[in-house]
Amino acid sequence: MNVPVEIDTALQFHQSGQLEKAKLIYEKILQANPIHPDSLHLLGVVYHQHGENNIAVDLINRAIKIDPEQPVFYNSLGSTFNDLNRIDEAIICYQKAISLKSDYAEAFFNLANVFRSEGKVREAVDCCEKAIQSSPDFVEAYYLMGNLFLDQGMLDQAIICYQKTVQLNPGKAEAYCNMGNALQARNRYDEAIDCYEKATRLNPDLAEVFSNMGSVLKELGRRDEAMACYEKAIKLKPDYAEAFNNMGNLFESTGKLDEAASCYRKAADLKPALAEAHSNMGNVLKARGQITGSIACYKKAIALSPDYGEAHSNLIFAMHYDPSVGPDAIFSESLAWWRQHGDPVAIKFDHNRRPFSKQLRIGYVSPDFRQHSVSSFFLPLLMTHDRSAMEIFCYAEVKRPDDMTVRIRGAADHWRSTVGLGDDAIAQQIYEDQIDILIDLGGHTANSRLLVFSRKPAPVQVTWLGYPNTTGMPAMDYRFTDEIADPEGNGDKYYSETLVRLKEGFLCYLPPDGAPDISRLPALDSGGITFGSFNNLPKVNEKVIEVWSQILLQVPGSSLLLKSKSLADDATRSHYMDLFLKSGVTSDQIKMLPTTPSISEHLGLYNRVDIGLDPFPYNGTTTTCEALWMGVPVVTLRGDCHAARVGASILTRVGLEKLIAVNEKDYVNRAAELANEFDRLEKLRARIRQRMIVSPLCDSKTFARAVESVYRRIWRSWCEKG
Numbered sequence: 001m002n003v004p005v006e007i008d009t010a011l012q013f014h015q016s017g018q019l020e021k022a023k024l025i026y027e028k029i030l031q032a033n034p035i036h037p038d039s040l041h042l043l044g045v046v047y048h049q050h051g052e053n054n055i056a057v058d059l060i061n062r063a064i065k066i067d068p069e070q071p072v073f074y075n076s077l078g079s080t081f082n083d084l085n086r087i088d089e090a091i092i093c094y095q096k097a098i099s100l101k102s103d104y105a106e107a108f109f110n111l112a113n114v115f116r117s118e119g120k121v122r123e124a125v126d127c128c129e130k131a132i133q134s135s136p137d138f139v140e141a142y143y144l145m146g147n148l149f150l151d152q153g154m155l156d157q158a159i160i161c162y163q164k165t166v167q168l169n170p171g172k173a174e175a176y177c178n179m180g181n182a183l184q185a186r187n188r189y190d191e192a193i194d195c196y197e198k199a200t201r202l203n204p205d206l207a208e209v210f211s212n213m214g215s216v217l218k219e220l221g222r223r224d225e226a227m228a229c230y231e232k233a234i235k236l237k238p239d240y241a242e243a244f245n246n247m248g249n250l251f252e253s254t255g256k257l258d259e260a261a262s263c264y265r266k267a268a269d270l271k272p273a274l275a276e277a278h279s280n281m282g283n284v285l286k287a288r289g290q291i292t293g294s295i296a297c298y299k300k301a302i303a304l305s306p307d308y309g310e311a312h313s314n315l316i317f318a319m320h321y322d323p324s325v326g327p328d329a330i331f332s333e334s335l336a337w338w339r340q341h342g343d344p345v346a347i348k349f350d351h352n353r354r355p356f357s358k359q360l361r362i363g364y365v366s367p368d369f370r371q372h373s374v375s376s377f378f379l380p381l382l383m384t385h386d387r388s389a390m391e392i393f394c395y396a397e398v399k400r401p402d403d404m405t406v407r408i409r410g411a412a413d414h415w416r417s418t419v420g421l422g423d424d425a426i427a428q429q430i431y432e433d434q435i436d437i438l439i440d441l442g443g444h445t446a447n448s449r450l451l452v453f454s455r456k457p458a459p460v461q462v463t464w465l466g467y468p469n470t471t472g473m474p475a476m477d478y479r480f481t482d483e484i485a486d487p488e489g490n491g492d493k494y495y496s497e498t499l500v501r502l503k504e505g506f507l508c509y510l511p512p513d514g515a516p517d518i519s520r521l522p523a524l525d526s527g528g529i530t531f532g533s534f535n536n537l538p539k540v541n542e543k544v545i546e547v548w549s550q551i552l553l554q555v556p557g558s559s560l561l562l563k564s565k566s567l568a569d570d571a572t573r574s575h576y577m578d579l580f581l582k583s584g585v586t587s588d589q590i591k592m593l594p595t596t597p598s599i600s601e602h603l604g605l606y607n608r609v610d611i612g613l614d615p616f617p618y619n620g621t622t623t624t625c626e627a628l629w630m631g632v633p634v635v636t637l638r639g640d641c642h643a644a645r646v647g648a649s650i651l652t653r654v655g656l657e658k659l660i661a662v663n664e665k666d667y668v669n670r671a672a673e674l675a676n677e678f679d680r681l682e683k684l685r686a687r688i689r690q691r692m693i694v695s696p697l698c699d700s701k702t703f704a705r706a707v708e709s710v711y712r713r714i715w716r717s718w719c720e721k722g
């Protein structure tokens with residue numbers, strides 16, 4: 001038998017996918033020569049391709065015993081071990097192949113895949129680089145390295161790899177798809193859409209492309225086109241759980257909570273382990289005020305994916321809305337978040353012990369440098385910072401900039417967009433900017449970058465403003481508050497940070513431009529008092545409804561106006577109406593409105609409200625300030641934690657302490673008494689705005705000097721410790 005000829009023939013069949021014909025020739029060769037190593041090896045490869053891996057291992061091992069110096073044998077054996085999930089043995093085989101052939105590109109590539117599956121990203125990238133060094137046109141190595149970078153949030157590097165991939169192989173639709181994903185994460189939406197469109201032209205049946213393109217169109221506000229993309233993805237792949245999840249996001253963004261919930265349920269049914277679907281369902285239930293259900297969903301998401309930090313933050317935030325959850329539980333869960341998500345990535349930058357200097361470098365980190373409540377309190381400080389003493393850096397996680405973004409960016413000395421950047425990259429940028437004091441404005445709220453702070457990129461770190469509780473992070477040194485929101489010694493044990501109490505309050509409010517004029521007292525025209533709350537609906541829990549209903553029952557002819565984004569949803573309105581009816585209130589006393597398209601329209605609705613009611617135990621902040629600015633006095637119930645005392649802090653700063661109740665009975669009585677004093681209400685309505693203007697609440701210069709004094713003090717303390 002002419003073995004080389006027979007082998008060549010078998011290889012031709014093998015490479016063309018005619019495995020049975022190849023197998024017959026290999027077996028025929030081995031009948032004539034049982035110790036022919038190439039035939040043993042290739043027959044093993046055929047069995048491997050058939051999924052008969054144990055037979056394949058035996059055949060390839062026999063080939064290795066006969067000829068132990070063939071790197072290709074070890075590479076094939078490694079692939080077989082990998083399919084058998086015998087990972088350690090697979091790695092040994094690939095490494096042996098490389099030791100025999102130092103430029104063995106395929107073995108490096110296979111080893112990179114194994115390392116990726118083991119979560120060893122650096123090792124995997126190193127192997128891809130060596131594969132490319134050995135074979136510069138190795139398309140799949142570039143593609144794999146792009147995926148590795150994408151997994152790690154190293155988007156610019158991923159994009160470069162995908163560009164090289166499609167340069168070498170213009171027909172690789174998956175590379176265009178993933179490049180689109182990286183560009184989307186980088187906020188380069190037009191380029192992302194271009195990539196997705198190229199992918200669909202190459203492979204019109206790739207459902208993932210349509211689902212991902214839908215997400216870009218959603219971000220651009222092109223909702224009808226986004227929905228069409230999701231529908232196309234589901235038509236191509238009816239069991240595509242991620243597409244249903246994305247469709248749910250679109251419905252949720254438009255206030256269609258019923259439809260969103262249906263999509264999330266479908267996604268979870270199709271893929272029970274899809275943690276994101278459970279977390280998103282938690283968001284819907286929270287928006288509806290069904291806090292117990294939302295907490296259960298977040299816990300389910302965390303159980304499915306313990307490293308899902310966003311779901312864990314969602315859980316902690318939701319706990320604030322549940323009156324039955326005490327500070328011990330929230331503090332404990334915050335510490336658990338740190339242990340699971342923060343501590344494993346905690347690193348220490350080498351901060352030079354610089355001497356105390358006149359000008360400090362201050363960094364602010366937030367996803368809310370846009371039309372958002374946080375900006376109403378941050379911008380006054382930013383605009384009045386003493387630039388001879390402070391150099392200001394803003395690190396902005398803002399995907400859709402708006403007019404407020406432009407204002408904040410213009411008031412900062414330096415602007416850094418963090419969109420699409422990994423935590424390590426942001427931390428490195430902050431370190432290179434030599435920030436002295438870094439301030440978190442997000443806490444455990446959506447899209448915050450708390451894990452950047454875990455890496456301690458600045459010597460001193462502070463949390464303030466955007467979140468009403470501790471971060472639970474030892475890496476966060478201080479938290480700004482005041483003596484009313486957090487009385488001395490009252491709850492310090494529930495904070496991992498050292499509390500710094502600002503003498504004139506922890507808030508400074510910037511009244512909105514273009515606010516409507518204040519109307520005369522609405523009750524003078526309607527004949528009855530209208531109470532109002534425009535707070536985030538989850539704050540309006542069953543206990544709040546019970547107490548507010550008592551007020552309505554005590555004030556004849558009164559009504560309550562509720563306004564919230566979630567009230568665009570029929571099921572949510574019915575849920576809340578049922579709760580009020582159970583408390584003895586009639587349906588004509590409750591009026592519900594969804595969100596309005598502009599801030600001026602939103603503020604104008606306060607001209608229908610006589611008295612504002614602050615929810616508890618999670619008070620309003622911006623809503624309280626807006627109501628006061630529009631001449632509407634707000635009655636609040638002072639509780640026993642920061643979130644329940646913000647209302648008291650605000651009212652104290654504007655000299656309205658008489659509107660602060662100490663218990664539920666007092667809350668009902670103060671609101672009812674105020675409702676019966678039309679003269680007092682008229683005077684308050686006419687004077688509150690001016691009272692605010694001259695109060696500490698709107699004194700940005702004094703506030704800025706107080707904050708800067710604290711910055712200098714805590715910086716000096718750090719320098720002295722150093």
